[in-house]
């Protein structure tokens with residue numbers, strides 16, 4: 576039998592500001608990443624069998640009809656022991672990942688801050704905003720169960736939460752994002768170059784770039800471009816600027832800015848506005864302010880692309896919508912379901928993309944690690960498919 580084990584955690588690239596982990600911490604990350612793979616490939620399919628054989632038929636027997644929406648299905652599934660097992664395991668692995676990374680990075684927080692500070696000394700690529708006000712949806716949420724989330728610095732210039740994020744994402748993705756956790760950025764850069772060989776962006780903007788995992792591949796693919804990675808999080812930007820420097824990438828500016836108001840950028844000043852797994856962490860009003868800002872800063876003839884999980888469309892089963900919506904209720908992703916109920920076409924219209932120039936594709940993942948996993952398995956792995964769902968388009 577092919578167990579499709581994920582690669583080992585130590586295959587992550589150890590750059591200069593990457594935190595260090597002892598034997599037991601590495602073993603815990605490996606265990607959790609294997610457990611996540613088991614949950615996705617063995618427990619999740621069993622949950623579907625329970626739904627098909629038990630939950631749906633019991634609902635039909637009681638109501639004389641099948642489910643009319645995912646909320647009805649959710650209510651019925653809450654009582655199903657296999658679903659409870661799957662959900663509890665997912666929640667536990669996420670909490671354990673966060674605690675493992677947190678214990679290690681807090682222990683070395685001052686050393687990490689000093690390394691980052693050293694690399695950022697005289698670094699004109701890091702532009703922070705004093706007294707920056709976090710958007711409310713970041714101020715009050717510990718996104719995907721990371722205590723303190725993106726916003727928190729436990730002391731002046733602390734970057735421990737960013738280091739935790741950098742080291743732990745491997746566990747949740749089972750290594751599918753590659754050795755620098757940059758699979759999304761690599762995939763989109765490769766796809767854009769292949770599809771539009773004449774497109775030579777001079778200025779690229781990455782919204783909600785975090786510590787720049789998926790920004791750096793854009794900068795490497797277009798070394799002559801000026802790339803702006805904006806984010807609300809000071810610790811992530813500090814860490815990201817130092818990480819980029821440690822990796823020898825010099826054409827990325829890390830700027831603290833709210834994507835809802837990018838007044839510091841002039842109209843039509845970017846050829847490409849990108850985001851990766853960002854929009855779902857904003858909010859109901861914010862998302863429309865962001866799309867309008869994209870429209871304002873995007874040049875005519877420019878491209879905007881957004882990597883997100885696929886929307887809950889009419890042709891997606893209620894079961895799949897329900898399973899995908901787990902994060903909204905259990906993983907501190909309050910806007911998740913709302914975003915996936917929106918039509919990307921409407922959002923992109925607001926961003927200046929006319930219907931005929933709209934793009935919605937699956938971009939093939941690129942992974943430099945041996946994941947020993949077949950595509951078919953990954954399709955079942957909700958939220959971590961080998962293809963990236965992308966929407967956007969050209970502003971003509």
Ligand SMILES: C[S@@+](CC[C@H](N)C(=O)[O-])C[C@H]1O[C@@H](n2cnc3c(N)ncnc32)[C@H](O)[C@@H]1O
Nearest residue numbers: 725783784785788789806807808833834851852
């Ligand atoms: C899930 S992370 C994704 C980070 C990065 N794009 C990646 O692919 O690794 C979402 C990021 O969006 C940032 N963010 C959320 N709302 C924002 C806003 N209104 N303005 C700027 N950054 C924001 C958060 O601080 C966080 O770093």
